[in-house]
Amino acid sequence: MRERLESLLLVLAVGSTVAIGAKRVGVPYNVALVLVGLLLVVLDVLPNTPMDPEVILIAFLPVLVFEGALFADADSLRAASRPILALAVPGVLISLLGTAAVATLVLDLPFATALLLGALLAITDTVSVLLAFRSVRVPHRLAAIMEGESLFNDGTALVLVVLASRVVASGTFDPITTLRELSMAMIGGAVLGGAFGAVGSALLRRTPDHLTAILASTVIVFATALVTERLHASPVIAVVVVGVVIGRVARRFLEPSRVLALQGFWETSGFALNVLLFLLVGMQIQAEMLVREAASIGLALIALHAGRAVAVYGCFGVLRAVTREVVPLRWQHVMLVGNIKGALSMAAVLSLPRDMAYRDRLITIVFGVTFVTLVAQALPFARLLKLLQVATPAADLTLDAAKATLIAARRGQAELDELLASGLVSRKEHAERRAAFQRQVIGAEAALQSPQGEQAKDHLTDIALLSAQKAAVLDAARRGLIAAETADAHANELDHEMVKLHTHEGGG
Structure with a gap:
């Protein structure tokens, strides 16, 4: 036990050092970590420290999923729900089946194991994408679609990983039974997640300080995962729902200091687990096996991106034909290249039972695919956004700074x-400080008086007015003033208008 703890602490120390160095040179930390993981494979300098699959399943996955969901904007996800669901359900299945077909025909894997590989590689990683979005601003709707797709895509894919691993273990595949179990796991996870999210939100609002808020959120996350697992539903989907609900409630009702403390704690936890996972995988792969599986990794990459292309362009084509909702083609290109693998895929493959057939081969292929996608896709991702003219021009960022100054x-x-008014500040101090703020207001308003500024203000006004109209219509339906069908139809029309505005914003 002591040796294992020392090994884990050593891994964490190495990973933290690497991540700090990556931050200083402007490289995404997960890219640096996977490079170091490969170096560990080649040099074999750290001890092999196998992790209990149950620990990965119970301790790692809930934290990684919750951390992503906590930062998600529930309102933005709801507004982009159709594209998100199109990719998170049929899109995942298309990607999975495409990868599984190639794995069966070319990689000489049994069909059940090929399905498992497809499910493992259907999991996406938003760390690199979101880091790029922070450095290069993109349309808000595009960011919401990619973030939401990752959250719910991961939930669907991880359910499929569990089901596929059961098929591998049992040696039998019954499509009807599998479909029923998939439906029950997803629906049960969503329902239980909503219930735990409501309980967790009520509990958070009653916590007296940030320490108890962090403790309460931790209890809720692991209680959700454990109870949902016991009830044979999807703990990942449940934790995603809990994260979105708690994040929304926290931002609305908790003071900013507590929200920042919560986000800081979970971001740190997610970072620490990312560090451990990247290096633990590197410690469990043999260099000769990585070389031997190089061709398999290449074929898996081709299958992965081919399936993703069919899923993205096909699903959005159908979505446009059925609902008239348009996702700009340039955005679709971004989603194709943004199909990057990361910590969740590796956590999922490490959670497989140790005695499972082909486990070592699956770990090697997943690591290889993760390595290539991070190095070849994540590193140049920000430049790709500019190349596709999806990134907001620098002038717009200047206007953003002016708007931020004005708001503040x-x-x-x-x-x-x-x-x-409360008598807590003197009139003299009030006048001096207010004058200082007024100088900032004048400077910001001057910047916004340019033609570009006026255009940006008009754009924001249009979006705000459409959002307000939609909220009013839906509220009227809830109060029984108009029929729900009428409200939905009118809300859809307003959604189409907002999509047009966002499409114009993103250069689609």
């Missing part, structure tokens, strides 16, 4: 006025 200064003035 106006809020500061409002807070000062409240302090003055």
Whole structure:
């Protein structure tokens, strides 16, 4: 036990050092970690420390999934629900079957094991994509689709990993039974996630400080995962729903300091587990096996991207034909290249039973695919966004800075006025500080008076008005003032108008 703990601490120390260095040179930390993982494979310098698959399943996956869901914007996900669901359900199945077909025919894997490989490689990783989105601004709707797809895609794919691993273990495949178990796992996970999310939200709102809020969120996450697992539903989908619900409630009802503490804790936890996973996988692969499976890794990559292309372009083509909802073609190109693998795929493959047939080969292929996608796709991803003219021009970022200054200064003035009314600040100090804020307001308003600024303000006004109209229509339906069908039809029309605005924003 002591030796294992020392090994894990050593891995964490090495990984943290690598991640810090990567941050300094501007490289995504997961890219640096997978490179070091490969180096560990070649040099064999760290001890082989196999992890208990149950630990990966119970301790690692819930944290990684919750951390991603906590930062998600529930309103944005709801607005982009159709494209997200199109990719998260049929898209995952198409990608899985495409990869499985190649794995069966070319990689000489049994069909059940090929399905398992397809499910493992259907899991996406948003770390690299979101890091690129932070450095290069993209249309909000595109970011919401990719983030939401990853969250719910991962839930679907991880359910399929569990089902496929059962098929491998049993040696029998019954499509009807598998489909029924898939439906029950997904629906059960969503329902239980909603229930635990409601309980967790109520609990969070009653916590007295950030420490108890962090503790409460931790209890809710692991309680959700354990109870859902016991009830044979999907703990991953349940935790995703809990994360989205708790994140939304926290941002609405908790003070900013507590929200920042929550986000900081879970971001740190996710980072630590990413570090461990990348290096633990590297410690469990043999260099000669990685070389031997190089061709298999290449074929798996081809199958992966071919299936992804069919899923993205096909699903969005059908979506446009059926609902008239348009996802710009340039955005679809971004989603194809953004099909990057990462910590979740490796956590899933490490969670497979140790005695499972082909486990070592699956670990090697998943690591190889992850390595290639991170190095070949994640590193140049920000440049690709600019090449596809999806990234917001620099001038728009200047306008963004002016808008941020204006919002902050106006809020500061409002807070000062409240302090003055409460007698907590003198009139002299109020006047001096308000004048300082007013200078910021004047400067920001001057920047926004340019033709570009006026156009940006008009665009934002259009979006705000359409959003307000949609909210009013749906609220009227909830109050029984108009029929639900009428409200849905009108809301769909407003959605189409918003899609047009976002399409124009993204250069589609």
